[in-house]
Amino acid sequence: MNVRLASREGLLTGFINLCCILLGLTGLAGTMVGGWFHLSSRQPGAWLLLLGIAVWGGVRAVRRVPDPSRNKTLIAGLVAGVMHGLTLAVSLWLISTLLDAGAEVRKWLVQLTPEAIRLLTFGLSPVAAAALMFVVMTTAGLVGALWVRASERYPWQRTLSKGPTTVRTRFLALPAVQNFMQRKHSQQILWGGGLLILLFFPFVLGQYWNYTLGTVGIYVILGLGLNIVVGFAGLLDLGYVAFFAIGAYIVAILTAPAPHGIMMNFWLVVPIGIVLAALAGVLLGIPVLRMRGDYLAIVTLGFGEIIRILSKSDALTDFTGGPRGIRSVGGPGLFGFDVSSEFYFMYIIILGIVLAAYVTLHLQQSRVGRAWMAMREDEDVAQAVGIYTLQYKLLAFATGAALAGFSGVIFASRNKFTGPEDFTLLVSINVLCLVIIGGMGSIPGVVAGALVLKGLPEILRQLADYRMLAFGALLILMMIVRPEGLWPSTRRQMELHERAEQSGEPDAGSSPETGP
Amino acid sequence: MATAVQTRAKRTFRIGRLIRPAIGVVVAVFVLWRLYTVLASQSFGPDTWVRFAISGLVLGSVYAVIALGYTLIYGILFMINFAHGDVMMLGAFAGYFTLEAFNGAGFLNKNLPSAIISVVVAFIVGMSVSLVISIALERIAYRPLRTAPRLVPLISAIGASLFLENVAQLTFGVARHTYTNPEVIKRNIGWTLMVGGKEVLVAYTGVLTFVLSLLLMIGLYILVQRTKMGKAMRAVAEDKDTAALMGIDVDGVIANTFAISGALAGAAGVMWGLHMGVIYHYVGFIPGIKAFTAAVLGGIGNVPGAMLGGLVLGIVEAVAPAALGMPFQLKDVLAFSILVLVLIFRPTGILGEVLSGKKA
Numbered sequence A: 001m002n003v004r005l006a007s008r009e010g011l012l013t014g015f016i017n018l019c020c021i022l023l024g025l026t027g028l029a030g031t032m033v034g035g036w037f038h039l040s041s042r043q044p045g046a047w048l049l050l051l052g053i054a055v056w057g058g059v060r061a062v063r064r065v066p067d068p069s070r071n072k073t074l075i076a077g078l079v080a081g082v083m084h085g086l087t088l089a090v091s092l093w094l095i096s097t098l099l100d101a102g103a104e105v106r107k108w109l110v111q112l113t114p115e116a117i118r119l120l121t122f123g124l125s126p127v128a129a130a131a132l133m134f135v136v137m138t139t140a141g142l143v144g145a146l147w148v149r150a151s152e153r154y155p156w157q158r159t160l161s162k163g164p165t166t167v168r169t170r171f172l173a174l175p176a177v178q179n180f181m182q183r184k185h186s187q188q189i190l191w192g193g194g195l196l197i198l199l200f201f202p203f204v205l206g207q208y209w210n211y212t213l214g215t216v217g218i219y220v221i222l223g224l225g226l227n228i229v230v231g232f233a234g235l236l237d238l239g240y241v242a243f244f245a246i247g248a249y250i251v252a253i254l255t256a257p258a259p260h261g262i263m264m265n266f267w268l269v270v271p272i273g274i275v276l277a278a279l280a281g282v283l284l285g286i287p288v289l290r291m292r293g294d295y296l297a298i299v300t301l302g303f304g305e306i307i308r309i310l311s312k313s314d315a316l317t318d319f320t321g322g323p324r325g326i327r328s329v330g331g332p333g334l335f336g337f338d339v340s341s342e343f344y345f346m347y348i349i350i351l352g353i354v355l356a357a358y359v360t361l362h363l364q365q366s367r368v369g370r371a372w373m374a375m376r377e378d379e380d381v382a383q384a385v386g387i388y389t390l391q392y393k394l395l396a397f398a399t400g401a402a403l404a405g406f407s408g409v410i411f412a413s414r415n416k417f418t419g420p421e422d423f424t425l426l427v428s429i430n431v432l433c434l435v436i437i438g439g440m441g442s443i444p445g446v447v448a449g450a451l452v453l454k455g456l457p458e459i460l461r462q463l464a465d466y467r468m469l470a471f472g473a474l475l476i477l478m479m480i481v482r483p484e485g486l487w488p489s490t491r492r493q494m495e496l497h498e499r500a501e502q503s504g505e506p507d508a509g510s511s512p513e514t515g516p
Numbered sequence B: 001m002a003t004a005v006q007t008r009a010k011r012t013f014r015i016g017r018l019i020r021p022a023i024g025v026v027v028a029v030f031v032l033w034r035l036y037t038v039l040a041s042q043s044f045g046p047d048t049w050v051r052f053a054i055s056g057l058v059l060g061s062v063y064a065v066i067a068l069g070y071t072l073i074y075g076i077l078f079m080i081n082f083a084h085g086d087v088m089m090l091g092a093f094a095g096y097f098t099l100e101a102f103n104g105a106g107f108l109n110k111n112l113p114s115a116i117i118s119v120v121v122a123f124i125v126g127m128s129v130s131l132v133i134s135i136a137l138e139r140i141a142y143r144p145l146r147t148a149p150r151l152v153p154l155i156s157a158i159g160a161s162l163f164l165e166n167v168a169q170l171t172f173g174v175a176r177h178t179y180t181n182p183e184v185i186k187r188n189i190g191w192t193l194m195v196g197g198k199e200v201l202v203a204y205t206g207v208l209t210f211v212l213s214l215l216l217m218i219g220l221y222i223l224v225q226r227t228k229m230g231k232a233m234r235a236v237a238e239d240k241d242t243a244a245l246m247g248i249d250v251d252g253v254i255a256n257t258f259a260i261s262g263a264l265a266g267a268a269g270v271m272w273g274l275h276m277g278v279i280y281h282y283v284g285f286i287p288g289i290k291a292f293t294a295a296v297l298g299g300i301g302n303v304p305g306a307m308l309g310g311l312v313l314g315i316v317e318a319v320a321p322a323a324l325g326m327p328f329q330l331k332d333v334l335a336f337s338i339l340v341l342v343l344i345f346r347p348t349g350i351l352g353e354v355l356s357g358k359k360a
Helices: A002-023 A025-036 A044-064 A070-100 A114-121 A125-148 A158-175 A175-182 A186-204 A205-234 A239-253 A266-286 A291-314 A314-319 A342-366 A367-377 A380-383 A389-415 A425-438 A443-481 A490-502 B002-041 B044-077 B084-104 B112-145 B151-172 B202-227 B229-237 B241-247 B250-277 B285-298 B304-325 B327-345
Strands: B190-193 B196-204
Touching: A002 A044, A002 A070, A002 A389, A002 B084, A002 B327, A025 A114, A025 A443, A025 B002, A025 B250, A044 A070, A044 A114, A044 A125, A044 B241, A070 A114, A070 A125, A114 A125, A125 B229, A186 B151, A205 A239, A205 A342, A205 A389, A205 A425, A205 A443, A239 A389, A239 A443, A239 B327, A266 A291, A266 A389, A266 B002, A266 B327, A291 A314, A291 A389, A291 A425, A291 B285, A314 B327, A342 A367, A342 A389, A342 A443, A342 B229, A367 A380, A367 A389, A380 A389, A425 A443, A425 B151, A443 B044, A443 B241, B002 B304, B044 B190, B044 B196, B044 B202, B044 B229, B044 B250, B044 B285, B044 B304, B084 B112, B084 B151, B112 B151, B112 B250, B151 B229, B151 B327, B190 B202, B202 B229, B202 B304, B202 B327, B229 B241, B229 B250, B241 B250, B285 B304, B285 B327
Parallel strands: none
Antiparallel strands: B190 B196
């Protein structure tokens, strides 16, 4: 039985290793490790990755053994290593034989360049390379078994998951902070200080960072809007981009010279865009808000796609510029000055974020916010206590849409261009992801989520083509390790940890909440 | 206070009653008017209509097979498996490689039996690969989130979808790959129908797709309704805790469900490849969304409903733009409009959903 489980682990990790080779991750690891240590060869990095996974396979196999005596762990590690080695050796033999025979493997599997194969074979003949691979991987499995015997299991997972919250609660529990928070005007002082910092922010940054952080800011406004819809009211909206598109197209049509030549003032267009987007939210909301949960999700998704396809279609080319979009969208002017550079837009965006956060905060703490919360928790009960749910749902939809329209206006005006490809489903998904990663229903969470989501691809730039792959994997990992988000609202955190505490699991990391 | 609330409730009740008929009348008038103008102008002959209907039927049957997988998983876990379309894409690639291998070995076009064996093996390989990926997906990305709030598995599924798409892009490249069909079922040969004095081609691959999707649907229906495993699946869908108390291995049943839906997605992928011909790393995305739409259209959780929803959606996509005199670019707009309309008038889908009231 143990042998079967161990060989399964070996096969599994062997397969993962094979996938790494097929994905070209070995080459990537080689380049990165080579870059860090200034090595001329890519082999160390590639083999480090392969060996790491093989050792991990050995570790996993040993964990399957119920009573770890010395012999049993070693056997488990050996079995896993053998299976692992067999998997890799056979595939390597097959690939290099095919390559030697002159088959164009690259036509189907683009990462299998002769150079990538040479990293693994050292230029040996197929059989010799396979034998070498087998021996090395078997040893690695044994090393994994010995590793387990040598070390206690370190609870890194718990530390990782509790990290951000622990930092936050510890920080809030500091006596100085507590004293400050209990002062009369502490809130106002905090807001004022934050604003002051933000005001000087754009001076410090260069043009590139002003642009990048401006994009983050636009996503923050979008996120704040969707946060109302999803986080507060609990309505899953997958077509949020539609309202963003409406805002962008309104500013483009009303200020650009090309299709209509209306060329209105930017500041006049902003309220028009906001109002029309909100109106679109209400119009869409009336028929669909009676649906629940996932039906709403798929209908809103359809609505988003409809808006995008319509803006692209030939039927509306005269109105929206069709697939080519609208160029030279007007920027804002102030007393005759042109203030449409990235630098000034940063201020507009900051102003927008502050306004949006202010509105959101006040809505959340008002009667409306409590009604939304009640609705999110249980619609039937909310209705029974006299909340007119349709009206509040419409309000949530309209507010969210208004914020999206606002950010659309800024977006199109800042880029001086708008086209249908700016408004794909991926935008809606990105905004939803940032709301959930940040922590649903939490305003600072939205900012954190936007920074991570839009900042992460910049950080992951070293991974080049593997950026989106890593991003997808991180999304999954994040949901498993920390489903409540980076900066969850206190209420949501309590909800999520209620279950763990009820089942008697000790909750070591978090001290009681001491915030206001 | 009480009277104010009452009158407000009464007033809104009336408005609520007016919305639906108003939308219905507007849509009906619009459709009839466009239909009349198109039919009066006679811009399409009967053969064109038949051609549209056939292509819609085939497309719809592929949607239907994908939708079956969605509906199964939704029925049990109440989650949108966003990565389902990408599971289908990987199945399509597996079938593609199988056919390429047979072709490279010279077996594919040797004689009729060898062609049949190749196609059957391609289906088996495609289905098994998708099955394994689907199980792995459940094990890695969804199982740890079983008790989390509903949006959390959705984000995880979006992550999985991005991951799988990029895996395919990095391994197989961004180029489009063309399926190598055996000579006997080339995409451009088939039976010819005579409609209104003109020939209409019914491709063999289309017939194969349609018949196979019907068989899969019937098989799935029998599996869910008549076997012990199906009974366990329905019990888990109804109430996981009670099912566990009755001695049902809930994790095992859920894994089985993912295996079945994965296999269906793989079959859909190979069908797509054989009939449409071109596959690439992004090929699963649009059919995936359409198939979920189809599942909702038919009533999610309902096996015949998914099939019906898929067929309706495929036919609407193929016929409606022409029937309403609109450019074909707008076919997706029409497809989604149908969805919105059906849900406005029948919120539970065409055939009604099979969901336990608690989760609804």
